[in-house]
Amino acid sequence: MVTDSHFDISAAVVRQLGDELVSDEVTALVELVKNAYDADADFAHVVVNTADAPAHSDFPGTSGFISIDDNGVGMDRGDIDRGWLVISLSGKREMKAKGVTTAKGRTPLGDKGLGRLSTQKLGARLEMDTRKEGSETLHVAFSWDSFTEDKSLSAVPVTVRKADQPRLKGTRLLITGLRNTDVWKGAAVEQLANDLAQILSPYEKARTFLVTLTIDGKVIDLGQISERVRRAAVGRFAIDFTEGKLHLDGKVRLAKLRGNQRDEELEFFENVVVPSNGRDFYEYLKGRSPPVNMRMSADPAYFVEFDYSVELESLGSIDRLQSKANINSTSDDKDAEPVMAADPGPFHAEIDEFLLRNDEGALRLSGLSASSEIQRVVKRHAGIKVFRDGFAVKPYGINGEDWLRLGAQQTSASSWYGLRPHNVLGFVSISEARNAHLKDKTDREGFVSNAYAQNFRRLMVHSTELIGQFYEWIRRNYTKYREERLAKGYAFEGAEREITSARQVARTLKSYTARSKSIDNAAAEVQQKVEALTTRIAAEPLLSTAEERRLAPLLEAANEALRSSQSIFSEMEKYASDTEKLASVVAALSPRLEIVNTQLQDFSELAGLGLIAESLAHEVHNQTDRLTQRARAAIDEARRDGDQNGKLVRLANDVLSTASALRRQIAHLGPTLRVQRDRVELFSIADFMGDTKAYFEERWHEDSIAFDLNVVRDFDVETNRGRLLQVFDNLLLNSEYWIKQERTRNNKERLGVLIEIEHPFVRISDNGPGIDPSVESNLFEPFVTLKPKAMGRGLGLFISSQILGSMGSSINLLHARNVSGRRHVFEIDLSGVARKV
Incomplete structure (x- = not known):
């Protein structure tokens, strides 16, 4: 007798699946909030109460609950039985495949039919009240504790009935039997709020609906980033990618040049650059070749603005995929369509850079009362995050994750010029509809690694690198500008504190010169008297006294000494004048030395590589000689032993051929090495x-x-x-x-x-x-x-x-x-x- 059989599954597998798919409480909450978004809700209100029992529950006697309430489309009995209660069945997947959107034009974020499994991370029991327009309010209840190994999934009891409390529309989830109440208490609340604030977009442009969180009666600030804070940025950049072309706009305040400068550099900035609002420096820059299209900003709050465009096809090391014509073709038809760059779809990004200190202008631009407010917001939201329809894609930019390697782009010579991961706020806004090829991993921890994701990253890295190149170009030219202006006599008081030796000598000699002049004047008077007396004694020896005649040789020697001292005083005055000039020369040379140091740093790596190449070439030459000798010896020995070693002879000949090719490659390096x-x-x-x-x-x-x-x-x-x-x-x-x-x-x-x-x-x-x-x-x-x-x-x-x-x-x-x-x-x-x- 033939009987029909079917597969079943242990209920415990579902619990295990949910546990593996959801890493923490924040991820669990976000998955449930995403369900509200997919249901076309305007909001999702999350309430956590760790002490009280819920007002209405099928599981009395428990303290503490979490509720998620939305005003979405809700569900009827058919939606519950044929959708919500069927694990991994999701109508959203079919909607996305067909390009169908919701009534509000949203492309669903979920498509795996697993979102409700995340509730088990939060509590042991789940209840739901839901109403679809035109239907009655339904109540669903079950316990995750019923999902045991000895029970099949179909045997898990689920209550579905008419709700005691009707609602207008939408869905309310009630989770009781909280797994970990400590997460919602004390210092852990601040960390949880920070984590949740990073997942839910704090930017109005990347936010599509409202999420609120209340814990034990306290409304939690999810950290919206106001435009007032963003106005305090020293550099603001907008990135748009559409139709295969990347476009970057930026504007930078003059304070960027100030950076962390001190002493004479700061005085030059304040006394030479600021008075013209950077106009003189900009005129200097106009004669250079920037890596972008640059112009003086029409906005008085900013120094320069720039724009830049490049095709995705023009970037190096991009990922490509074949057209359908090539994939299906088995011929060598030369007219077949070429392989195409994997276009990740259009996206918009904004990056704001902050100085965080030494930026008094930031407060004036923001209208805030204290810089601590700016620092607090930047510290909380630092990084460049990716938001899909208002929800962050982990781990990009979350908790300091530097996915664009901003830290690696810095150099010690220009550390305050480049973008730094802890000094920027930024977002990349993508959508499920326009960026369908950027697929989330099942565990919601990043994009699936494919050609589209690689090119998305390449575009963003290129954008941040270009900003760094522009900053570096500004830095190099600012150093040269300062050097040239100093050489032309743009002097300012106290600018030589870092080069005190020359000025100190000049000041000391100047004081000596003043004293020497008074001594010189006194010596001149004495010298005149001595010379007059000496002349009289020599001219009238008979009228001179015996004492005067005895002093005559001594007076002549004194007169000569006084004449010599006057010559020395004259030389000292000349040297003092020359030393003052030397101090000015040293001031002009100081920025030249900075340029030289920067250039030495830039090329020291290349010099080191040259030495390594020389050493490597020498060693490879020796090793290939030894390898060649051994291979030839092996060939001779194998041939003496007869034909049975034919394979060994062929292998040895291959070794000889490879060694010879390697020597030719190394020989090409020869003329470039130091000895040549x-x-x-x-x-x-x-x-x-x-x-x-x-x-x-x-x-x-x-x-x-x-x-x-x-x-x-x-x-x-x-x-x-x-x-x-x-x-x-x-x-x-x-x-x-x-x-x-x-x-x-x-x-x-x-x-x-x-x-x-x-x-x-x-x-x-x-x-x-x-x-x-x-x-x-x-x-x-x-x-x-x-x-x-x-x-x-x-x-x-x-x-x-x-x-x-x-x-x-x-x-x-x-x-x-x-x-x-x-x-x-x-x-x-x-x-x-x-x-x-």
Whole structure:
């Protein structure tokens, strides 16, 4: 006899599932509040009472309860039986799949049908009163203690009946038998409120409905961030990503330049920069090349404003996914659609940066009475958080989580210029409807790791890095500005406290000079009297007394000594004058030293890498020699033993081939190492590029990157081979990176580099994406790059231009444009080292 059977499940599994999915009480509350949002509620009122029994309950005799009340659409009996009581069944999932929204246009946040399981984290028993328009109010009650291992899920008793207390509409959850009352008492309440305040958006622009919390009769402040506090920010930035393009706007107050300056730096800021409201400094900046489009702010509260735009496709190291045409295609059709960048969907972000101290202007702008209010809010909400329809996506920015690595972007030289994780308030606003590919993990702890999430992060990191680059550019130019203004005589009292030695000497000598003048005057009078007496004795010896004649030689010696002292006093006065000038020179040199120190810090890492490379090259050379010798010895021994060692011979030959290739790669480094850098040679540029081509063709073989060399007119150069090699390596490695990025988007086209030699020029181009318009005007400035920081610091082209400049040569980006309308040809003018024909 055949009988129908079916699976069942232990009720204990449901308890275990809920326990694993919800990490803490805050997460549990938020999941229940999200259900109110999905039900089109205008509010969710959360009440916690740790002492009293609820007024109406199916489980009498218990103290303490939590209620969550909303005015959403509510449920009828059919919704309860066919939806709410069926674990993991969710009509929201189908709505999201079809793009259907609620009556208020909301895309549901939940879709797993597991939200009600979070109630077991809060208490042992759950009751619900709910009413859907046109239906009666229903009451549902059950105990989580009934979900035991010896009971199947279908055997768990659940009460569903008409409610004793009717309601207009919406749902009220009542949780009793609280699991952990300590969470809702004492100091723990403040921590809980802080945690909840970080989960529920404190920003009006990222908040879609009202949430209130009352604990034991006290209304808990969930920390809304007022516009008054935000007005106190020293820098405000808005980020918008839409239709594949990132746009960044920013405005910065003049106080940013003040930072943590002290002594003479502070006096320069207050006496030179502030009086013109930064206008003089801005005029100085206009002659430089910022990494963004900058302008003087029309708002008197701010110094400068800027904007910047870049396509997602232009950023390096982005994640891509194939189009449906490619996924379904099995042919090599060259007309197939290219792979596309994973677009995370449109989003809006705002970042406010605060100084927290030394910022008197912040209080005036905010209208607040004390800076402590600003500090309190920033401390509580510090970080840049991601809010989906008003609810934070953990862990981004929660409890100091630095998901954008703002801390790693700082350097000691510019620590008060860059964005710091504890000095910023910010949010990224996304939605379930527009950012459906940014999927929450099942445990609500971050996004599922996919191409869309990676590109979302890449866009935000690029934005914060660009703000840092702009700040660094401001810092470097401010230092140069201060240096030049001091050199032109922008003096101010007390500015030399940090360089006291020169001024102290000048002041001491000045006092000595005043005293020496009085002594000099007295000595001059004595000298005149002595000289008159000496002259008379010499002219009238017969009229002189015997005593005068005996003193005559002594008076002559005294007269000579007085003349010498007057000469010394004159020299002292000259030296005192020179020393005063020296103090001014030292004041002008002080900012120059700051620039040099900054540059040394920037390039010390590169110098260290150079030493490591030199040591590594030497060691690899030794090891490959030893490896080659052993491989050859193994081949000889294997051949003597006969054919049975054929595999060993082939393996040894592979080792020889690999060692040889490794030696060739290391040999390419040779000319750039320290021991070779001072050698000047005369060589053909065509031969030089031929060697370079051989190296890169081997390097690019597996990547199928072509290297074409076109010699129109060869010429000889007289220079150091290693320094010139460094220039071309930087350019070719840049091409390699961007060609590989282009290949991820379109792998059908032949990609490669073209080098053209025509006396005295060398032109380098590739058929990668070309130079993005956002960086073409300042491409040769330091730290300008669209690569992620892990892939490059934006120093290659800057170093190349500096090396060529030291040779009397130059590099330029020509105006020729590729098929995408972007400039893509670098022209190197080697006139400074080219042998005249």
